[in-house]
Amino acid sequence: MAGGAVKSGSAGAAAVAPGHVLVVPSGNGVQWQRVDGAGRPVGPVTWAADPVAEVRRLELQARPRWIWWRTTEMYPALLEAGVRVERCHDLAAVENLLRTYEGEPFVPPQSAVREPVTPGRATQISLFEENAFGEGSGATPEGGTPVGPGGSDSVGPGSVGSGSVGSGSVGSGSVGSGPELPAGGEIDPRMLAVPDEVAAWVEELDNAGLTVPRTATGHVPEADPAGPTDPRRSDPTTSHPNSTDHGDQARHNDPTGHHAPADHLTLSDHLAPSDHLAPGGRPDRFSHPAPTGFPDHLDEGEPVVGPTPRGEQPHGLAGLLRLYATQVEQIADIRVAHPGFPLLVAAESAVCLAAVEMGRAGLPWSVRIHDEVLTELLGPRPAHHGRPRKLQTLAEEVAQELAPGSSGPGFQINQVNPDSPAEVLKALRRQGITVDTTRAWELKGIDHPAVPPLLRYKELARLHVAHGWAWQDQWVSGGRFRAEYVPGGVVTGRWATSGGGALQIPKVMRACVVADPGWVLVAADAGQLEPRILAALSGDRGMIAATADPDMYTALARQALGKPEARNEAKIGLLAAMYGARANSLAMVALRRRFPQALELLERAARTGEDGGIVRSVLGRTCPPPEPTWQDGPPEQALARSRARGRFTRNFVIQASAADWANALVAGLRRRLSGLPDDQGRAELVFFQHDEVIVHAPAHLAAEAVAAIVDSGSEATSLVLGDRGVRIPLAAAPIASYAEKN
Template identity: 35%
Template sequence: MTPFVIVAPAGAGRVRLLRTGDDGLPFTGPDGSGLFGAAAAVTVEGSDLARTVAVLEQAHPRWVWDDTSRWYPSLLAAGVRVERCVDLRLSHAILRHSTLTQDSELAMSLPGVFTSVAQVGVPAPASAASIHTPAPHSTLFDDLDDLDELAPSSSAGFGATDPRHSDRIPRVNGTGGTGDTDGPELDAVTDETPELAGRDHSTEDPEPDTLEIAEFRRQRDAIRTATDPSRIALLVAAESAGSLVAAEMQHAGLPWSAALHDDLLTRLLGPRPPAPGIRPARLEELLASIRTLLDDPTVNPDSPAELVKSLRRAGLNVSSTRSWELKNVDHPAIPPLLEYKKLARLLTANGWNWVDTWVREGRFHPNYIPGGVVTGRWASEGGGALQLPKQVRSAVVADPGWKLVVADAAQLEPRILAALAGDRAMAAAGRDRDLYDGIVASGAVDTRAHAKVGMLGAMYGGTTGESGRMLPRLARAYPAAIKFVEDAARVGEAGAVVTTRLGRTSPRPSDAWQDVQDEAGADNATEAARSRARSAARSWGRFTRNFVVQGTAAEWALCWISAIRRRLWLLDASTLAPTARGGAAPTAPTTPTAPATDLRLEQRPHLAFFLHDEVMVHTPAHLAEAVAEELRDAAREAGRLIFGDAPVQFPVTVAIVDSYDQAK
């Protein structure tokens, strides 16, 4: 068994490494040899950590640390990539809230250092949205192989399930995936290894337990005693793998041409102003036009409140400056005003100051936040990585001799819904074709636009307009799918929680929400109070309706990018030469100037961007076709991993381009 290695600060700039089994108990080699000597722990200088990790990584351990974003960036900077980890912070958030682990010591404990303010509170027992039991198969998450206590379910099949119950996912077995093969174990690393000579070997079990050790034990116990250990184990493994992807993408960066970006801004806005606070020429021209057409020299389109006043003074009855509302106003000042707003957003979000702040040495290095959204989706901190407008995508350009391989999952969320609900008719509609086109072909609705708006309305709770009009038709054609989201909505309206396919659980409504419901239930409640309660309940129902779908889609995406990460690393690196950034890659297999294992992450095909259901890989041009096929295979792998043999396809469209704007 390959052990886990817990990483913890030891004071004075030193780092403590502790080998454990999957139960968090100290683990030593049978002959007492190796880096750890006769004990389970070793302390190294912080300056030696990267070299130590590089040697130990040969045995494919699972690194356990409090926060990937704390430890991994310095390893990457030193050229060290790790295969697997357990991110205690991210895993804690999942295990503390999940209905699958609600009876664990971790879930019932008081908030601690691994519990952020937003994570305080233990969800009440409630519905868990799920589906059929998938069949076992090979997986990239070999962490699950060590959960020997988990007996896989023998049942399988594809059919609608009651969202108030949780079907089991059998423990995933197999060797394919993470490189956890017959390679050397930690015990094969000896004191004679030059890079590790002179380390401080402990001769006694480490004491006292560090916070990391205690937390790891609680987490493993929570998984082992979970209602469905396989589901939650897969989720925390995927979340931790995602944290590695996030750190690697931040390290490698997204290829970005500051020169092309400047040209784009100059073409749209005019030359760069000489000082901050001065409007570019094009915005000044538009402002002059707006003021003339409104006959108001005081118009300030940068202030929504002031702009509303100016528009009303001109006789335009508007309640806001939102673009959708302004587009319905017939006045000659509206077109230049809309253009001003669009260009002003570009200047604010991705203007010259943005380039100066976020782009260095030809790379955009955003700060990704895995699990930053309550459904499990990622967020970003600064730089707007998850909101790159189409206007600036032409500045995302591959290095000479390299390509961008861009893939996005087609109609991901409705396909996830079909799998969750076990809706065979909906699964068939998306078989080997665009799902919305398939819905039209089935006769449920008459146009692709109607299929899309109706399905989005079903998943997001749209009950008015076109989406509301399409919903009854979709309910007749796909009763299982529509019932699934309707049931999830009813759970939310009752103030309970729902759970995704793998076990991420929605938060409970706030105390204020509950107060509104209690007020409406009182004997002397007014009709106004009851109306407020119904409105609040419907609103929370819309949230839970979408939570199970969006949250499970986020789980699929995590499995997808994790599979991509592994597959890219295992590509035939013998065809790569370790060129400097910006250098040309060979167009045909060559003899590398250094062993393949010496190639850094950024010198190989690597993930450069991720946005919910879309990925971008930066790769030497001669490997672009191979990368494209890996992206497709990874999508199929993610579907099998979560839904087994369910007849729901998760196709991805792939484009090999020189710049991001060419992808769509």
């Protein structure tokens, strides 16, 4: 065979040169093979009986890029045995990026390990999930919750944001089944400060003979002086995303015949029309022939398999080899139009490693403090999984106000159950009060004595269900909260979790997150990330100047409204513009007048979505197309769906680009932390949410951990957004408890 005969590996085997190693479980061991950057075999297939020992040996010798189907299937066992790898190519994660880029529907990635619920172990629902209490996510726009494509302005199942991820939903909550239903010039290696994750890609593609125009990966050229609203700029709904010449800069054509230089920070490079797809909207994933050099077989009797259906794990080493080669070729093609796509691929694989490491390390969690918080808020822990005392008292008060005489000494079954929206609504109607839901915002408009205790009950009941004692029993062990993180679990690229609600820790529970004795938590978050991303993408000079202020909203108020004290008005106006709120306040008018390029970018994204088009992040992450039947039905319903999709695409460009930045941050931080001394304990990333990170580090490494976070933030800005003058502050500080974080 072309790759050589199958050999047996051992600890004394010959050294492996740096490069790529394809690895797949095989029986009780693993098969692995060295391949080049194009996916061509460059060594024999080797079988090893001890996967951990073999990976440890190869990692120590060569630190290769490991190519495997899914990180969560290979890496947990390695970490358990003390083996960390530096880099990988997660075929499943990259396949998701490529599928959505080509116009296929978004499918949330599978979670790592689905632990069966044991008898007596309570299952949990997400804190912000639509549930028996009639509440939605409760997330605010600043938290990054855009309006979903389903036609509703509400946030919850079926929407984009901090809810859950599942059928028809987009969010940053949970992925799973059961109660947590989920939503140029030459490359300068110094600019690619994740060298093994990005610069190597470019070199590998070229060495493999897949040469493409040399545009700067992730580094953005100067903006077109004409600006994104200039009529010479291409119309993204008619130009082909791959319509580019092979000069130093990609150029887009417009119907007038002008050739405007592509500005990679404006919307014209992020949008692609839906008619770029093959007939039926589904391009042929395997339309390109595989590179030559494939073995005819890997072993006697094991022929190379044909293409695997999209999203399914290929069969054996041969199937993975073919898939990797196809992916490399696709990435090279995409890189022509979107030079940052290799960075997106590398960062996506890197954060898959980081997510498994975070789950293994766990977030430090004090059971003692957790018990104290719950007891203070709810009363003592009930003996038989019933309502805690304070919850029961509130439930009886609600029942008494809604149905007098339904509660009291000796009364066993309340006629009004506050956990049941249907019963609450029925009781309110009996008293002449008509409301559509039991959501808090609607109840607050009712003048009735049952409302205050009902709102308090709902708040505490959510806490009891989502982070109560049953949650503690299930998710906290050994002083650590160990969640299962799912990078890319949201269509915008944000992370999700599979159970545990790690991305939804309420503020009242932050006191439970405490550093070990002799250790510190180093916490940081990017201030006002999405408005700063908007400034970078639009190239709006006025808004870029506002990013120099630590509080960008104050700067916007000063520039647009003439008074910095109008900060809240400017904030609400900008968030309304980014999330498509139906408002036209004086602040929004002033912002539109002062920052026309930024606001026009949002409007163009919305118009593209309304027309059924797709939009992309700065690195090329792509929103899914609408369903083929999305405009079927009465005109008023079609119009509502069109507007809803416009709100979705309006925010997708911003939120997905922010996720690009955040993943680059995590990838860089992971690399820097691995280089710190670990003789007294390893500094580890233990928490990540959208734009916030927490590192648990020995106290003597606090300053180094702070520097690692700050440097990683600067690197992410440079890699993803380029040198445009946009500042994304990332203030990091050592603390003893998460509650100390501002």
